Amino acid sequence: MERSTRQRSAIRQVLLDADRPLLATEVMDAAKLTVPSLGLATVYRTLKALVAQEDLQVVELPGENPRFEFAHSHHHHFSCQHCGRVYDIHACPGNIALLAPPEFVVESHELTLYGTCADCQEHPAAGN
Amino acid sequence: MERSTRQRSAIRQVLLDADRPLLATEVMDAAKLTVPSLGLATVYRTLKALVAQEDLQVVELPGENPRFEFAHSHHHHFSCQHCGRVYDIHACPGNIALLAPPEFVVESHELTLYGTCADCQEHPAAGN
DNA sequence: ATAAATGCAAAGCTTTTGCGGAAGT
DNA sequence: ACTTCCGCAAAAGCTTTGCATTTAT
Numbered sequence: 001m002e003r004s005t006r007q008r009s010a011i012r013q014v015l016l017d018a019d020r021p022l023l024a025t026e027v028m029d030a031a032k033l034t035v036p037s038l039g040l041a042t043v044y045r046t047l048k049a050l051v052a053q054e055d056l057q058v059v060e061l062p063g064e065n066p067r068f069e070f071a072h073s074h075h076h077h078f079s080c081q082h083c084g085r086v087y088d089i090h091a092c093p094g095n096i097a098l099l100a101p102p103e104f105v106v107e108s109h110e111l112t113l114y115g116t117c118a119d120c121q122e123h124p125a126a127g128n
Numbered sequence: 129m130e131r132s133t134r135q136r137s138a139i140r141q142v143l144l145d146a147d148r149p150l151l152a153t154e155v156m157d158a159a160k161l162t163v164p165s166l167g168l169a170t171v172y173r174t175l176k177a178l179v180a181q182e183d184l185q186v187v188e189l190p191g192e193n194p195r196f197e198f199a200h201s202h203h204h205h206f207s208c209q210h211c212g213r214v215y216d217i218h219a220c221p222g223n224i225a226l227l228a229p230p231e232f233v234v235e236s237h238e239l240t241l242y243g244t245c246a247d248c249q250e251h252p253a254a255g256n
Numbered sequence: 257a258t259a260a261a262t263g264c265a266a267a268g269c270t271t272t273t274g275c276g277g278a279a280g281t
Numbered sequence: 282a283c284t285t286c287c288g289c290a291a292a293a294g295c296t297t298t299g300c301a302t303t304t305a306t
Contacts, residue, residue: 003280003285024271039288044271060190062238065270078228081235091227096241099219100206103246107209110190112238113224118231131260131305152296167263172296174261193295 001049010034011046021059021067021077021086059086061112076111082120089113129177138162139174149187149195149205149214187214189240204239210248217241 001008010031015022022030028043047068050056059067061079067086078087089111097106129136138159143150150158156171175196178184187195189207195214206215217239225234 005280005286007287037288040270041272041289042287045273045286048272058190060188062186062188062194066190076227078232078234087232089227093221093224093227096221096239099204099217099221099239100241100243101246103249104206104215104241105244105249106206106241107243109242110240111224111227113228113232113234114237115228115235116233118229121231121233133261133305135262165263168295169264169297170262173298176297 001053006035007031007038007042008046010038011043012050015050015056015068015070018069020088021057021069023065023067025065027068061086076113078113078115078117080117080120081114082116085117087117129181134163135159135166135170136174138166139171140178143178143184143196143198146197148216149185149197151193151195153193155196189214204241206241206243206245208245208248209242210244213245215245 011027013034014027014030018030024040024043024047027047028038028040031043032038047056051058051068054071056068057071059069059077061067061077069088073090074092076089076092078089079085080087093111096109100106139155141162142155142158146158152168152171152175155175156166156168159171160166175184179186179196182199184196185199187197187205189195189205197216201218202220204217204220206217207213208215221239224237228234
């Protein structure tokens with residue numbers, strides 16, 4: 001990640017504009033609007049590099065492909081079972097470490113909520 | 129899943145004997161001790177069927193292949209960053225639904241702790 | 257005897273890698 | 282100019298699927 005290229009700027013910008021974690025293909029599609037020639041390999045290479053330097057965070061949900069978002073203050077995720085979107089939850093139960101047996105050292109944790117988002121609550125037929 | 133076969137019994141038994149979620153390949157290796165001719169496709173087909181009928185639960189951790197365990201009372205997981213083992217945690221913070229915005233309906237949740245297990249605490253050089 | 261289940265090998269998908277050409281510094 | 286980076290296409294790794302054979306009922 002030594003040089004600044006149109007591809008990298010586009011990929012960064014897509015992720016900065018999003019308020020939720022994106023799939024590699026979502027990043028690809030959005031960034032292609034800016035750089036039509038963009039290849040999927042470049043997207044993956046860039047995402048990997050951004051994760052390596054801890055700019056990006058990976059969000060993995062069961063049965064789904066990994067999503068990516070810019071690392072920001074500690075937060076969790078809400079996955080809507082109707083529209084498939086994943087939202088950030090800016091809250092944390094805290095005291096999580098107490099759940100593990102006393103001999104276990106807890107360094108971090110991850111929490112995912114599943115349910116129906118506000119949108120799908122209002123428009124039951126939409127999304128998906 | 130209409131018939132009882134040696135392969136299915138072996139696979140079931142392996143998962144019943146384990147006290148932690150297992151990778152498909154771990155199931156394969158262990159079940160092969162009982163049914164040497166066992167093929168990986170059969171393992172996947174059986175796991176899929178057991179998950180479909182909700183006997184098994186899938187445990188997915190970021191960057192790792194899915195693990196499988198018999199569904200039992202609500203619990204969470206602890207992933208040891210040293211030895212890679214995944215443990216069951218029989219505790220839950222509760223009140224999780226309050227973390228989501230009020231318009232969101234929370235139906236379930238999943239929590240994973242990361243850190244060092246008791247074993248790796250004692251034998252820092254082991255595992256991995 | 258009949259149909260489901262197995263094992264093998266081929267196909268599918270997402271992600272990674274190799275390489276010649278393009279482009280940033 | 283010198284390297285890094287890109288895009289393409291091939292490869293890799295896990296999971297699924299097709300098909301002929303085996304096997305439970």
